[in-house]
Amino acid sequence: MDSLNSMNINLKFDSILEKEYCDFKYNENLRQIRIVLGLLIIVFGIFSFYDAKLFNDPNGLIIRVKLFMVLPVFFVAFVLSFSRWFKDYNHIILTVALIIAGSGFSIMLLQSRGNLGYYGAIFLITYSAYFVLNLKYKYSTAIGWAILFFYLFVSVSQGSNIDLETFIVFIFIMGSNIIGMMGGYFLEYYSRKNYLQSIKIESDNHNLEERVALQVKEITDQQSATIYALAKLAESRDRDTGVHIERVGKYCRLIAEKIDWTVYSKMDIQKNKFVDTIEMASALHDIGKVGIEDRILLKPGPLTKDEFARIKMHTIIGSDTLITLKKKYPNNIFVNMGLEITRYHHEKFDGSGYPDGLSGHDIPLTARILAIADVYDALTTKRPYKEIFSHTEAMEIMIKDTGSHFDPDLMKIFKEVEYAFNIISKSHNIIERRNSTKERKLPRMMN
Secondary structure, three states: HHHHOOOOOOOOOOOHHHHHHHHHHHHHHHHHHHHHHHHHHHHHHHHHHHHHOOOOOOOOOHHHHHHHHHHHHHHHHHHOOOOHHHHHHHHHHHHHHHHHHHHHHHHHHHHHHOOOOHHHHHHHHHHHHHHHOOOOOHOOOOOOHHHHHHHHHHHHHOOOOOHHHHHHHHHHHHHHHHHHHHHHHHHHHHHHHHHHHHHHHHHHHHHHHHHHHHHHHHHHHHHHHHHHHHHHHHHHHOOOOHHHHHHHHHHHHHHHHHHHHHHHOOOOOOOOHHHHHHHHHHOOOOOHHOOHHHHHOOOOOOOHHHHHHHHHHHHEEEEEEHHHHHHHHHOOOHHHHHHHHHHHHHOOOOOOOOOOOHHHHHHOOOOOHHHHHHHHHOOOEOOEEEOOOOOOHHHHEEEOEOOEOOOOHHHHHHHHHHHHHHHHHHOOOOOOOOOOOOOOOOOOOHH
């Protein structure tokens, strides 16, 4: 790729780039090549019979040359263009075809002097070689000069004097070649130059995308670290919650991955983005607890009515904090999802939750998912106000609340992936089966 790096434009690239360029031109020009060959077959086929009648051809030389020398070679080239190895040999095939055709017209020009149609035919062949078929410069040049030398060879071999007409034909073909060589050279030069520039632009764009992706990842990682730090700060005030936010994030991801996204096709977010974001945004669900007094938050026994009313305010405190961010970043997916989760994760499907008493699908999908993850983790971990429930016991409790506390559709998914919930729970060493059969109370946050 030295040619690309230095942008030194030559007609020949290194072997790798040359192959890539040839493949590119082949795919770009194959349809055009077939059209040109097809038109040549039709045009020269029609005029073969027309010329045979129009001009004196007692021996039938003209019709024989056209029908058995010119037309067949175009037809064969056209048929070969559909073969799988035409890609590797198309320049050679077209070169041979055009040289044979041009030589045939040279013979006809010598036999029918003054026929302007054959001048046009030779010009059309050289023009196609240099400008239309996008042959490599060395092949198009070979075609033009081969036709000229064949014309001279036949002229001399027939013992013809180099008369004025022969000289005019010679000048005509040579002039066509000179013009064709100049035009063909610059045509290929700029074709290769544009190809190199397109690769360079593509390479620059790819590098830019990589740099942007790295920067976005770095910013995202920094945001995640900051978010987790803030969430952990809120969580640290409750000494018994452990790695609650990490587990809840994993639980949310498990449910979100199994959702039938066609049901939520109207949501302005892709499923993979939703899954990644809810895992991260779930960490914000209890940030409002930083505003709750320790005497209430850390109280080991049952809460009074007033204390419970106060602790319910953590949803409002947390969401108000994120509303401030939303005003500054109104289209930020993470902030908007975090706001939904923080405010509505204690809403219940039957409308008996808080803070706004939403019900059913009026509760945001994110909050309905978080409710399942949060309650499962609360049941299967030790809290100041309760002992640990086993996975089986937690499932029984939550299944009873399907349709009242939890979204029935999401609970179906929850039951499909419950084994994964159990594995995550055990991997954090939080399942401890009780030895006693003493009656236990449900978590106070579920009351």
